[in-house]
Amino acid sequence: xxxxxxxxxxxxxxxxxxxxxxxxxxxxxxxxxxxxxxxxxxxxxxxxxxxxxxxxxxxxxxxxxxxxxxxxxxxxxxxxxxxxxxxxxxxxxxxxxxxxxxxxxxxxxxxxxxxxxxxxxxxxxxxxxxxxxxxxxxxxxxxxxxxxxxxxxxxxxxxxxxxxxxxxxxxxxxxxxxxxxxxxxxxxxxxx
Numbered sequence: 001x002x003x004x005x006x007x008x009x010x011x012x013x014x015x016x017x018x019x020x021x022x023x024x025x026x027x028x029x030x031x032x033x034x035x036x037x038x039x040x041x042x043x044x045x046x047x048x049x050x051x052x053x054x055x056x057x058x059x060x061x062x063x064x065x066x067x068x069x070x071x072x073x074x075x076x077x078x079x080x081x082x083x084x085x086x087x088x089x090x091x092x093x094x095x096x097x098x099x100x101x102x103x104x105x106x107x108x109x110x111x112x113x114x115x116x117x118x119x120x121x122x123x124x125x126x127x128x129x130x131x132x133x134x135x136x137x138x139x140x141x142x143x144x145x146x147x148x149x150x151x152x153x154x155x156x157x158x159x160x161x162x163x164x165x166x167x168x169x170x171x172x173x174x175x176x177x178x179x180x181x182x183x184x185x186x187x188x189x190x191x192x
Contacts, residue, residue, distance in 0.1 A: 031111060031120055034130060042185055043112040045178065047171040050150050051108070052101045054171065056094075057146070063093035110169040112182055114189040117157055119167040129167040133190035135159040141179045147171060155179050 067090020
């Protein structure tokens with residue numbers, strides 16, 4: 001049985017006094033299999049739902065341009081397209097991209113335990129990153145312009161011996177609060 005130490009908005013210290021431990025039903029089997037029976041889950045996150053449209057902006061813009069171009073071309077006799085056909089192509093491309101982005105969002109999972117950080121992602125090919133808290137040397141919060149506008153951010157993790165960041169928790173809500181929870185866990189549990 002996996003235990004939860006903190007709810008979404010509580011710090012680990014608040015959670016231990018505020019509520020008893022509960023079972024985490026949201027963890028996929030692949031992630032649960034990596035956890036020890038006595039490992040405490042502090043935080044479970046997915047990217048914000050805004051990840052779906054924000055990660056699709058390029059394709060959505062391109063599909064609007066395609067739809068407008070095909071609809072415009074329907075005015076000429078040489079064009080095989082009707083206005084409705086051109087718009088339909090744009091809508092189908094946009095819907096396909098948003099569906100793929102939803103699947104991508106759904107497969108993202110970020111977990112912080114009393115022993116490690118975990119990042120899971122992937123639709124066709126899944127990747128599971130995990131690093132013990134004792135090996136995390138650097139963390140960073142990065143906010144692109146679109147993330148800042150919506151109050152989102154990306155948290156990066158670098159382990160000992162690496163010159164780059166190994167994993168990222170992408171487009172999380174309240175990134176500085178989440179980053180604070182990660183740093184607190186590293187301070188509390190990252191010492192041997």
